[in-house]
Amino acid sequence: MEMVLAIGIGVFAGSGVWLLLRPRTYQVIIGLSLLSYAVNLFIFSMGRLKIGAPPILSVPGVGDPATMADPTPQALVLTAIVIGFAMTALFLVLLLAARGLTGTDHVNGRED
Amino acid sequence: MVVHSLAEHLVIVPILLPLVVGAAMLLFDERRRQLKMTLSLITVASLLAVAVLLLIGAATIQSDGDATVMVYPLGNWPAPFGIVLVVDRLSALMLVLTAVLGASTLLYSLARWHKAGPRFHTLFLLLLAGLNGAFLTGDLFNLFVFFEVLLAASYGLVLHGSGTARVKAGLHYIPVNLVASSLFLIGVAIIYGVTGTLNMADLARLVPSLNIDERALFETGAAILGVAFLIKAGMWPLCFWLPTTYAAACAPIAAMFAIMTKVGVYVILRLFLLCFGGEAGNSAGFGADWLYYGGMATIAFGGIGVLASQSMLRLAGYSVLVSSGTILAAIGTTNSAVISGALFYLITSTLSISAFFLLIELIERGRDAGADVLAVTMEAYGDGESDDEEDDDEGEVGVAIPATIALLGGAFVACTALLAGLPPLSGFIGKVAMLSALINEAGSISFSHWLLIALMMLTGFATLIAMTRTGIRTLWMPREGTIPRVRAVEAAPIGALLALCVTLTVLGGPAMRYMDATAQLLYWPQEYARDILGIAPAGTVPLRPTLGTEGKP
Incomplete structure (x- = not known):
């Protein structure tokens, strides 16, 4: 999963930067959008990747942080x-x- | 220190007030200009009052000898988890500077510029809210949000008045800043990934204890973050967008933008000294060389640009670069005495550049477009007007310079002295403070410091030459166009800004003492971090911010 995400971010960022350096305004705006997708995925991944872990407490009270996703990067x-x-x-x-x-x-x- | 009184809520006023008033103004039709004018004036005046109160608050020394750091926990969560607003000496100083510039440029724009496009007052107040927020926040991500608020407002304001030149400048200014924002986010994300915190004070506490792998990643994040701020601060080679944008923006906006580069400088000053200051362990001084040599390159580039500028607006734009370069290089010395001089220089150079931008529009008014280019070209190729001058000489004896021109000329001379750092005005004091700190450093002066000293002298000289040339060409020449009509509401802000510089000169002693204390607090940030995190000096459990006695949340 890490690999897929890393390649995804790389492709987004790479094509974003390439488009950003093109001379047409439309290319620039698409480049900026792709770059921001890459950045958003990157922020998300900085909370560590976990499958099936909600970022909130399922039962009120004190939960185990190990079973939860980090809510801050999602916010x-x-x-x-x-x-x-x-x-x-x-x-x-x-x-x-x-x-x-x-x-x-x-x-x-x-x-x- | 958490103060429990109504005065505590003063901290959030500089953000809330312009935000609320700016948003409320959207409800009124554009034709109700009088109402909008009054509302913005009241807002800006109250901002100035609040900022001065906060400055006085931050300047008082606690009974136990500590400096005051006012912490405002938003939502009343304790510091590393919740977002805090922090007022210390530096942020209070920047708040006052923002309010002063805001008040004077708003007043100036009321003469005519505020009518040049829609929603001027809303955008202007949002810009102030964003600036104040960026100076107040103690949290990295919140800083990003306030940066976006001020940038979004600035995009609108650059385009204020419309026209091809402004749209073209915007087409460069906006993408550059959007890319910078992306870098900002990447840097913040890496730092969060490594340290698990976004609170600046908490970050300062964690940095010395990072292990070697984490440190490498953290420093990468900090470097990326630094690039984002350096784009905003206009360090060479990230500054090519700046002179064009500032020259394209209308006068009051360009004058307000004089503080925009200083936001970048402010954040670098704060974060660099917090994370890589004297107490950062193995990371201490990370990036200092980049700031130092980058700053010097910026000074050199700005100095050459000043000499090469054909129009006054570009000259002012390059002066902005000289000013940020000088401060960045001073931060790079990691010497608190140099930094305190740089803080003084920051205040006076921002005030004088702002005054200069306003002044340029008045001087240019009534001149032929392109007269500057013509003047410089004539200078280069030798002008053919010497014969005429001799003939005219007798006729012109006793012809007085019109009062308006004399007034503008006086202001121009003051700006020249301030920008070039000549005595007797405050630009000189700032420069001397930095230079003497560089020279008086313990041991012999290193070669790189000599280089900085030489560069600062040379750019001062270059500015003097460029300004003198422009001044002679624009103010002493027989005027082709009409004498500009200057309204009192336009002259007053310039006078006020320059008068403030004079006040800074007269009160140089107290002002420098304030800057010294500020630099000390920045350089040794434990006090700052301790106050924010609520960790008592004895090492007891962190204090939870308690509810006010009145039961306020």
């Missing part, structure tokens, strides 16, 4: 997803504005 991921989503939306608006104002979708605002 962090949730926050990061929301923020990342908002930023993508914001960048999308800018991308359209730039297309309208400069007449090109090059990141420098002119064809080179």
